[in-house]
Amino acid sequence: MTRHTILLGAPIQTGASQPGCIMGPQSLRTAGLAKIIEDLGWQVSDRGDLTITPQRPTPHPNAAIHHLAETRAWIDTVREAALAAGRDCDLPVFMGGDHSMAAGTLPAMAARAAEAGRPLFVLWLDAHPDLHSLDSTESGNLHGTPMAYALGLPGFGSAYPANAHPLDPANVCMMGIRSVDRAEAKRILETGIEVHDMRAIDETGVIAPLKAFLARVAAANGMLHVSFDVDFLDPSFAPAVGTTVPGGATFREAHLILEMVGDSGLATSLDLVELNPFLDERGRTARVLCDFTASLFGRRVLDRQTRSY
Numbered sequence: 001m002t003r004h005t006i007l008l009g010a011p012i013q014t015g016a017s018q019p020g021c022i023m024g025p026q027s028l029r030t031a032g033l034a035k036i037i038e039d040l041g042w043q044v045s046d047r048g049d050l051t052i053t054p055q056r057p058t059p060h061p062n063a064a065i066h067h068l069a070e071t072r073a074w075i076d077t078v079r080e081a082a083l084a085a086g087r088d089c090d091l092p093v094f095m096g097g098d099h100s101m102a103a104g105t106l107p108a109m110a111a112r113a114a115e116a117g118r119p120l121f122v123l124w125l126d127a128h129p130d131l132h133s134l135d136s137t138e139s140g141n142l143h144g145t146p147m148a149y150a151l152g153l154p155g156f157g158s159a160y161p162a163n164a165h166p167l168d169p170a171n172v173c174m175m176g177i178r179s180v181d182r183a184e185a186k187r188i189l190e191t192g193i194e195v196h197d198m199r200a201i202d203e204t205g206v207i208a209p210l211k212a213f214l215a216r217v218a219a220a221n222g223m224l225h226v227s228f229d230v231d232f233l234d235p236s237f238a239p240a241v242g243t244t245v246p247g248g249a250t251f252r253e254a255h256l257i258l259e260m261v262g263d264s265g266l267a268t269s270l271d272l273v274e275l276n277p278f279l280d281e282r283g284r285t286a287r288v289l290c291d292f293t294a295s296l297f298g299r300r301v302l303d304r305q306t307r308s309y
């Protein structure tokens with residue numbers, strides 16, 4: 001049976017300090033995301049881009065926070081549309097937008113998993129754990145908060161919607177982490193989330209920890225959401241991101257991770273976030289993201305035969 005994917009754009013840039021992620025979905029389309037997946041035998045539907053209406057500012061005791069009202073509106077809009085996309089296909093691709101998008105997609109995928117009576121697992125590929133609450137963020141950039149919110153951690157009051165389906169921290173695996181704020185470090189220790197920072201990856205490689213995680217997902221008959229932040233990658237080959245951190249995953253490390261996830265057949269949803277086309281070089285980061293996505297959708301070397309001239 002032909003498998004079906006839905007592409008859904010969430011052009012959010014209010015969670016980041018630098019503008020530009022608003023162009024993320026269009027850049028992925030221009031780089032040919034739909035065709036790359038179609039060529040692998042999938043049926044692809046593009047549901048276009050979500051929008052929110054203009055918002056009146058809502059104050060918050062943490063004065064660093066900006067665009068709280070927009071973020072909240074995006075969370076509600078993304079959550080509803082992501083849940084519908086999740087119900088309607090095998091593996092939706094959520095095209096950001098900055099990472100605050102995941103404050104909508106993670107609860108949506110958790111709700112979908114609950115409907116299916118299966119646990120949700122999350123593979124978080126990112127330089128940052130995004131474990132801030134509204135109380136702890138120092139930058140005020142709300143793309144630093146989605147994981148804390150999705151886990152149901154305190155510090156959000158009623159500024160974000162109530163989270164009816166908090167993630168189990170035991171089902172989260174983070175890779176690529178190399179920039180952690182103090183409050184986030186504390187939360188990593190308190191929650192016991194599995195974090196493979198770049199130091200650990202340098203020592204052990206990605207294969208062993210990923211195999212172990214995927215085996216847990218399979219054993220639990222889990223659904224698997226992959227949240228892919230461009231800054232997971234080394235900025236030398238993926239420059240189109242506002243929060244670059246040196247020492248990121250190499251091209252091969254990232255491919256291997258997505259190839260292994262692809263082989264496992266376990267992935268049930270994907271976020272592609274933080275692509276800032278304004279900072280790209282001739283579309284190379286968008287192309288690289290499409291290539292990685294193809295690996296997750298099962299592309300092998302022989303699916304991509306070269307042509308000699």
Ligand SMILES: NC(=[NH2+])NCCC[C@H](N)C(=O)O
Nearest residue numbers: 099128139141143144181243
């Ligand atoms: N999704 C991201 N790029 N997050 C970066 C967050 C960086 C930093 N921890 C902050 O809160 O400002």
Ligand SMILES: [Mn+2]
Nearest residue numbers: 099126130229
């Ligand atoms: Mn992130």
